[in-house]
Amino acid sequence: MNVMGIIFANDATMGDLTSKRTMASLPFGGRYRQIDFHLSNMAAAGIRHLGIISRHNYQSLMNHIGDAEEWGLELGEGGLEFLTPYAMSTTDRYRGKLENLFSAMDFLEYGSEDEDEYVVMADSAILSNLDLTKIIASHIESGKDITVVTKSGIANGKKLLDLALKLDQDGEIADMAVNYAAPEEYLASMDTFVMSKQWLKKQIKECVARDKYHMDRDLVMGLWQRGLATVNVYQFEGVAMFNESVEEYFRNSLSLLDKKIRHDLFGRNHPVYTKVRDRVPSYYGEDCEIENCLVADGCFLEGEAEDSILFRQVTICEGAEVENCVIMNDAVIGKDAKLEYVILDKNVTVSPGAVLIGTKDRPIIIQRGGRV
Amino acid sequence: MYFQKKRCIAMLLAGGQGSRLKVLTEKTAKPAVPFGGKYRIIDFPLSNCVNSGIDTVGILTQYQPLELNEYIGNGQPWGLNKTHSCAQVLPPYERHDKKSGWYKGTANAIYQNIDFIDRYNPEYVVILSGDHIYKMDYAAMVAFHEKNAASCTIAVRNVPLAEASRFGILNTNPDGSIYEFEEKPKHPKSTNASMGIYVFNWAVLREALIADEEDPNSSNDFGKNIIPRLLNAGHKMMAYAFDGYWKDVGTIDSLWEANMELLGKNPEFNIRGDERHKICARNSALPSSFIDEDAKIFNAFVAEGCEVYGTVRHSVISVGCTIGEDALVEDSVVMPGVVIEPGAIVRHAILGENSRVCRNAVVGGAYGENEKKKISVTSKGAVVPENTVLSPGEML
Numbered sequence: 001m002n003v004m005g006i007i008f009a010n011d012a013t014m015g016d017l018t019s020k021r022t023m024a025s026l027p028f029g030g031r032y033r034q035i036d037f038h039l040s041n042m043a044a045a046g047i048r049h050l051g052i053i054s055r056h057n058y059q060s061l062m063n064h065i066g067d068a069e070e071w072g073l074e075l076g077e078g079g080l081e082f083l084t085p086y087a088m089s090t091t092d093r094y095r096g097k098l099e100n101l102f103s104a105m106d107f108l109e110y111g112s113e114d115e116d117e118y119v120v121m122a123d124s125a126i127l128s129n130l131d132l133t134k135i136i137a138s139h140i141e142s143g144k145d146i147t148v149v150t151k152s153g154i155a156n157g158k159k160l161l162d163l164a165l166k167l168d169q170d171g172e173i174a175d176m177a178v179n180y181a182a183p184e185e186y187l188a189s190m191d192t193f194v195m196s197k198q199w200l201k202k203q204i205k206e207c208v209a210r211d212k213y214h215m216d217r218d219l220v221m222g223l224w225q226r227g228l229a230t231v232n233v234y235q236f237e238g239v240a241m242f243n244e245s246v247e248e249y250f251r252n253s254l255s256l257l258d259k260k261i262r263h264d265l266f267g268r269n270h271p272v273y274t275k276v277r278d279r280v281p282s283y284y285g286e287d288c289e290i291e292n293c294l295v296a297d298g299c300f301l302e303g304e305a306e307d308s309i310l311f312r313q314v315t316i317c318e319g320a321e322v323e324n325c326v327i328m329n330d331a332v333i334g335k336d337a338k339l340e341y342v343i344l345d346k347n348v349t350v351s352p353g354a355v356l357i358g359t360k361d362r363p364i365i366i367q368r369g370g371r372v
Numbered sequence: 373m374y375f376q377k378k379r380c381i382a383m384l385l386a387g388g389q390g391s392r393l394k395v396l397t398e399k400t401a402k403p404a405v406p407f408g409g410k411y412r413i414i415d416f417p418l419s420n421c422v423n424s425g426i427d428t429v430g431i432l433t434q435y436q437p438l439e440l441n442e443y444i445g446n447g448q449p450w451g452l453n454k455t456h457s458c459a460q461v462l463p464p465y466e467r468h469d470k471k472s473g474w475y476k477g478t479a480n481a482i483y484q485n486i487d488f489i490d491r492y493n494p495e496y497v498v499i500l501s502g503d504h505i506y507k508m509d510y511a512a513m514v515a516f517h518e519k520n521a522a523s524c525t526i527a528v529r530n531v532p533l534a535e536a537s538r539f540g541i542l543n544t545n546p547d548g549s550i551y552e553f554e555e556k557p558k559h560p561k562s563t564n565a566s567m568g569i570y571v572f573n574w575a576v577l578r579e580a581l582i583a584d585e586e587d588p589n590s591s592n593d594f595g596k597n598i599i600p601r602l603l604n605a606g607h608k609m610m611a612y613a614f615d616g617y618w619k620d621v622g623t624i625d626s627l628w629e630a631n632m633e634l635l636g637k638n639p640e641f642n643i644r645g646d647e648r649h650k651i652c653a654r655n656s657a658l659p660s661s662f663i664d665e666d667a668k669i670f671n672a673f674v675a676e677g678c679e680v681y682g683t684v685r686h687s688v689i690s691v692g693c694t695i696g697e698d699a700l701v702e703d704s705v706v707m708p709g710v711v712i713e714p715g716a717i718v719r720h721a722i723l724g725e726n727s728r729v730c731r732n733a734v735v736g737g738a739y740g741e742n743e744k745k746k747i748s749v750t751s752k753g754a755v756v757p758e759n760t761v762l763s764p765g766e767m768l
Contacts, residue, residue: 281674
């Protein structure tokens with residue numbers, strides 16, 4: 001059985017954090033970019049033919065992926081390909097995923113008709129350690145047209161879900177809604193789908209021909225409502241992080257300090273791969289106080305940090321205090337500076353004695369390369 | 373098949389047993405012994421090669437090669453897997469004329485791989501050993517060799533006179549040319565110790581290797597045979613002075629010391645910073661390390677994938693280790709994948725890969741600053757059972 005993968009890199013929704021990068025290349029969890037979770041999931045399921053659909057700001061993403069060797073993938077036709085609008089001039093409209101896919105039809109059509117029987121699609125903003133092999137098996141066993149991977153406990157009546165599903169007592173789908181602040185009993189789609197390639201290709205053409213471009217609304221919900229598609233709901237039991245807003249990103253980042261969540265997301269039997277930076281191990285100074293933190297390689301720690309995520313090569317000078325922060329690569333936090341509820345993007349320098357205090361719901365964000 | 377001609381290639385001697393590392397090299401070749409939290413010893417010469425612009429490295433293996441071969445793989449971590457670069461593992465092999473078999477000595481190992489070197493038709497061959505920790509720009513040494521129009525250049529470092537009789541000593545003229553080589557002299561005339569790093573003109577070395585192989589009394593060793601042979605034949609040989617950090621980590625004590633010398637704000641050997649001399653290693657796909665709220669870490673290296681709940685002082689903790697609640701690790705080298713269970717105490721020890729110190733067990737002892745320390749060692753996968761003691765200097 002051959003399976004191809006598609007990862008949507010875009011839909012930047014995090015203001016300053018994604019002004020110069022895609023959601024896919026947003027750093028997460030100390031040493032990863034969000035796309036690492038998807039690339040690792042796909043590679044672990046033996047998916048080698050993989051397209052990354054990206055519209056804007058994909059330079060940092062291409063830098064990160066390099067030759068894709070870290071994930072055991074290869075660049076090129078039949079391997080990993082970047083599907084960017086400039087590389088595919090079949091259409092100039094990219095209002096939604098279906099139009100993106102339509103312009104990537106060459107990619108979908110690569111190989112013989114039966115080369116890739118199934119397509120797995122994933123979205124960069126939602127992170128999990130998914131066993132795609134199981135999900136593909138469930139799709140095949142169900143005999144349905146679409147498999148949607150879902151997560152319970154995400155719907156809270158406030159969060160707008162891209163796609164929400166409600167099951168009846170028999171486990172049949174009772175309702176589907178798009179862009180909906182669904183009540184708690186709804187399942188949230190993890191924006192991960194499995195379909196047969198032939199079926200998907202046909203539906204993309206049908207939809208786009210009728211000026212329909214929205215994957216969740218027009219393809220999944222629309223076809224299901226009209227009785228034109230059957231939908232298999234796969235309920236994922238593990239940890240799923242919906243990093244769709246700064247608030248969620250911040251909360252999910254700090255939740256990695258919980259052992260159960262961390263071990264679930266970085267499963268030992270199913271590692272998450274990322275680009276290697278060859279930093280030295282982190283050095284903890286004579287008088288540092290590091291408590292309840294996740295610390296990546298190459299840090300130089302002489303001050304205090306508590307309840308925080310420290311990415312690679314972070315320097316915390318003597319007397320500095322960092323609490324409830326997400327500190328990305330190469331930050332230097334000067335002597336006696338004090339940071340609380342702050343997200344420092346890459347390469348930020350905080351001057352000695354500076355004080356930055358945000359709140360849990362509204363962390364202060366300092367953009368890449370910034371100086372405080 | 374055609375090979376791009378190379379000005380200079382390197383041959384890395386990685387086949388020695390390293391018996392003075394005792395239990396640590398029972399199942400592992402010395403160059404594959406973990407070092408500095410995330411490295412293996414061989415990462416240093418390999419990274420030095422790459423940082424010096426040498427992109428073709430033959431690695432001679434013999435003793436316990438599995439782990440080493442696997443570690444080197446296709447050379448990708450060091451960028452040695454490109455079209456015109458390679459990290460080629462060269463184990464002993466059998467050939468038609470019976471001039472083969474186990475590598476009899478360092479020179480014989482190179483002799484048996486003359487064909488490999490010939491493919492690249494190099495001007496110079498750098499001979500390295502896989503058991504030293506240092507950062508060095510071999511390109512500068514090759515340039516020195518070329519400028520002096522030497523046949524062979526040997527890197528030397530100044531050692532205290534009292535220790536000179538433990539080394540191969542090179543006696544030089546004022547211009548740096550070597551007139552005499554003495555292996556472990558009782559009464560050393562100088563303090564220029566050979567570091568076992570050689571640059572040869574390939575044509576000269578090739579000839580010397582063939583001649584040496586035909587001498588039944590030779591032990592086919594670079595220091596003992598090849599160098600004296602070239603000196604006697606009147607070749608121009610130069611000493612290249614190196615004054616950076618360099619450590620032979622061939623013994624338990626020196627391996628422990630070299631790890632400790634990485635620590636401190638201004639360490640004796642600084643592996644931090646300096647992008648041009650970055651040491652690369654094969655990476656394990658482990659997440660960041662978790663430091664618990666009750667953990668205390670002072671003056672220590674902690675690599676990735678660790679979970680620290682206890683206290684760590686003046687130690688090197690490698691990738692993927694767990695240090696349990698109320699455990700204490702002091703003045704120790706903890707190799708990858710070690711588990712130290714709650715309440716255990718580890719002092720002045722080297723814990724081998726994947727070994728385990730169970731609850732409330734005690735490994736090693738404490739010492740005053742100038743006291744002679746005895747390092748306790750656990751071998752790969754060893755288990756120190758609950759409530760037991762592994763005494764200072766004891767090995768398991």
